[in-house]
Amino acid sequence: MATLTETDYTRVSNDAAEHFTDAFYTALNGSRNQLASFYVPAITQPSGRGLPHISYNGEVTNDATAFATKFEKEMPWTHFEPQSLDVHVLNRALLPVEGKSKKELERNMSLTVQVSGYVRLYERKDGPMKGFSDSFVLVPNKEEVGGKGTAKSGHGRQWVIQTQNFRFVT
Numbered sequence: 001m002a003t004l005t006e007t008d009y010t011r012v013s014n015d016a017a018e019h020f021t022d023a024f025y026t027a028l029n030g031s032r033n034q035l036a037s038f039y040v041p042a043i044t045q046p047s048g049r050g051l052p053h054i055s056y057n058g059e060v061t062n063d064a065t066a067f068a069t070k071f072e073k074e075m076p077w078t079h080f081e082p083q084s085l086d087v088h089v090l091n092r093a094l095l096p097v098e099g100k101s102k103k104e105l106e107r108n109m110s111l112t113v114q115v116s117g118y119v120r121l122y123e124r125k126d127g128p129m130k131g132f133s134d135s136f137v138l139v140p141n142k143e144e145v146g147g148k149g150t151a152k153s154g155h156g157r158q159w160v161i162q163t164q165n166f167r168f169v170t
């Protein structure tokens with residue numbers, strides 16, 4: 001049976017967080033029509049709580065498509081500049097680990113990611129910068145395993161947002 005070392009957990013979580021953060025904030029800055037693809041498909045848990053859970057500056061939704069549409073149509077022009085990134089493994093085993101390969105174990109965890117930085121609203125070059133804080137729980141993209149995600153080309157979302165909490169910092 002394969003196992004992961006602390007170094008493996010650190011490597012996997014850091015790589016995932018860096019790739020995710022680069023792609024996500026690039027989409028916020030210029031490819032808003034792709035935002036919904038960064039979230040888990042909508043589900044309702046047995047507890048009645050819906051996923052994804054998106055809290056954007058206090059406004060809560062469980063519909064990634066509606067959030068992406070609202071962000072694309074109603075938000076002013078934005079330019080996000082992430083300055084700080086922190087990641088930790090939240091759950092080391094989402095599914096039973098017996099008989100799993102090392103590669104499977106690397107995709108069998110959830111991550112908590114904290115990003116902070118600045119966002120410029122309205123004006124591309126001269127607008128004031130406003131601080132932001134964004135917290136995520138990332139999980140492996142199950143569609144990617146089923147053939148819709150990265151496929152052989154390596155493109156697509158390997159990690160998707162299960163929970164997000166965004167706040168402007170004043």
